[in-house]
Amino acid sequence: MPRSTPDFSFETAALDRGAHLVAGVDEVGRGPLAGPVTAAAVRLDPENIPVGLNDSKALTARRRDALYDEIRAVADVSVVHVSVEEIDQINILQASLLAMRRAVAGLKTPPDHLLVDGNRLPDPLPCSAEAVVKGDARSLSIAAASIIAKVERDRLMEDLARQHPGYGWEKNAGYPTKAHLEALKTLGVTPHHRRSFAPVHNILYQEHSVTR
Numbered sequence: 001m002p003r004s005t006p007d008f009s010f011e012t013a014a015l016d017r018g019a020h021l022v023a024g025v026d027e028v029g030r031g032p033l034a035g036p037v038t039a040a041a042v043r044l045d046p047e048n049i050p051v052g053l054n055d056s057k058a059l060t061a062r063r064r065d066a067l068y069d070e071i072r073a074v075a076d077v078s079v080v081h082v083s084v085e086e087i088d089q090i091n092i093l094q095a096s097l098l099a100m101r102r103a104v105a106g107l108k109t110p111p112d113h114l115l116v117d118g119n120r121l122p123d124p125l126p127c128s129a130e131a132v133v134k135g136d137a138r139s140l141s142i143a144a145a146s147i148i149a150k151v152e153r154d155r156l157m158e159d160l161a162r163q164h165p166g167y168g169w170e171k172n173a174g175y176p177t178k179a180h181l182e183a184l185k186t187l188g189v190t191p192h193h194r195r196s197f198a199p200v201h202n203i204l205y206q207e208h209s210v211t212r
Contacts, residue, residue: 005054006143008046010115010132015046019113019128023076024141025104026117027096028056028149032174033184033200034167034193035157036081037092039099040148041107041114043076044141050074053143055136056150068151071144078106079152088196097122103145117142164190 011022027039050070052063059067071077080102087095101122104114114129116122121131135142154173161169167183167190174180174192176199184193184203193200 004137006136006138006140008049008140010130010135010139011044011046011141014113014115014130021109021111022113022115022141023104023107023111024115024117024135024139024143024145025100026136026142026145026149027099028146029153029174030092030096031176032172032194033176033180033197034084034169034174034190035153035160036083037087037095037099038079038081038149038153038156039096039103040077040079040145040152041100041103041111042071042078042141042144042148043107043109043111044071044144045074048074049140050144053140053147055143056146058137059147061154064147064151067144067147071148075144076108077148078103078108079148080106081153081156084192084194087194091196092194101125115139115142117146160192164192 014022021043023041023043025041027037029037050067056064080099082095082099112127116129116131117135119131119133121129132139136146157169157173166187168179172180181199189200189204195201
């Protein structure tokens with residue numbers, strides 16, 4: 001079954017119902033052991049939509065970077081990182097929802113309808129909203145948000161990789177690859193690791209047990 005490509009039908013339906021400013025919302029970074037969770041909100045101009053928008057995971061890094069610049073040039077964009085400290089404090093699901101709420105709040109012009117990737121809506125939101133399962137492959141606005149969020153987070157993880165070499169964050173973006181897990185054991189836990197996540201927690205617990 002061929003992979004579907006996003007279109008503007010969700011946005012058009014909302015506009016037909018009376019909405020004026022429709023934005024897409026997506027997040028990236030729920031699964032990594034290190035780094036923030038990142039969300040973006042994007043309101044596209046219906047008359048000036050970059051060609052080739054798609055789920056960020058379906059694009060090459062070069063294509064994502066090019067589309068990132070195009071989206072930034074023509075759309076109202078807001079992107080937010082929620083820190084490791086907040087993730088550990090409130091859990092990754094709540095941190096993801098918080099990131100999305102903050103991203104919406106950061107748009108220059110408040111939207112009056114939101115298309116949110118996934119099956120769960122952040123609460124509270126400032127306007128009407130609908131959850132769109134696999135939305136980054138179905139809605140152009142959500143696809144744009146997925147590209148912005150992924151590029152921003154990948155770039156941040158590349159910066160952190162230069163500060164903490166050896167974990168491979170420039171390649172794995174903090175996800176629990178075999179190399180990352182091995183580095184955790186040999187190099188230890190950094191301030192950018194999520195202490196509430198089991199592989200990190202277990203290493204810290206072992207260190208604590210050994211030093212007692």
